Amino acid sequence: MRPGLVRDILITLGFMTRIGPVMEIEADDIGSTVKWTPLSGLVLGLVIACPFRLGLFAGKFWIQAWLTVAASVYLTRGLHFDGFADISDGAGPYPDPERFWKIIKDSCSGVFGVLASVLAVLGQMVCFFYVYKAAAYGAVVWIFVLGRLGNALMSRIGKPMARPGQGSLSMRGADSFSIAVAALTTVLVGVFAVSPAVQLLSYVFCAGGLFFLFRLAKRVGGVNGDFLGAAVVLAELSGLLAFCALN
Helix, strand or coil, X not given: CCHHHHHHHHHHHHHHCCCCCCCCCCHHHHHXXXXXXXXXXXHHHHHHHHHHHCCCCCCCHHHHHHHHHHHHHHHCCCHHHHHHHHHHHHHCCCCCHHHHHHHHHCCCCCHHHHHHHHHHHHHHHHHHHHHHHCCCHHHHHHHHHHHHHHHHHXXXXXXXXXXXXXXXXXXXXXXXXXXXXXXXXXXXXXXXXXXXXHHHHHHHHHHHHHHHHHHHHHHHCCECHHHHHHHHHXXXXXXXXXXXXXX
């Protein structure tokens, strides 16, 4: 494996999770993480699911589900839920462009952000309960892979509308090759982790979430890093709902 490739993967792990090492990077390095985001999701999913596969809290599915969501939030620094909450706050009352971006820049959480975060966290817990009840540990891992594909796809979708900031650095690297690598990684892991029907329905649900974010971005005139975080949460929920719908 090329040293540059290893470095890109380590940068992605460090950027997307607490699992990877902290490295000195340049702004252009952020763009190289897009293609490897599903791989970072694979590592994250394995770290979270393996203890339960080995018997930790066996049969106590609610505890496993709660710890899975808690570990996900901790290991990702809560960045994705933060973006999801910000987008919900901005879009909740009235997505007027000027008002939307003013709310996004405000560090305080509003009622829509809090409600959306609570619903998302509870939704993930309930769905993970059924995933663990089915002993579908591979599905647990794949959910995190799918979530990072959502990030990569939103980077591509939002690239023409990118606003200045860290998110624009990711979007800059969302070229066709990067998206192809991210998509192929997700599909290949899905082949071994979930049924074809679950995988297909997950993509349908995920497309709906991304379409919502696209429509919102068009209405408010831009995309920032919060949209990318929201895409992760919506993609994870898409996979969880698809699994629960078909199992």
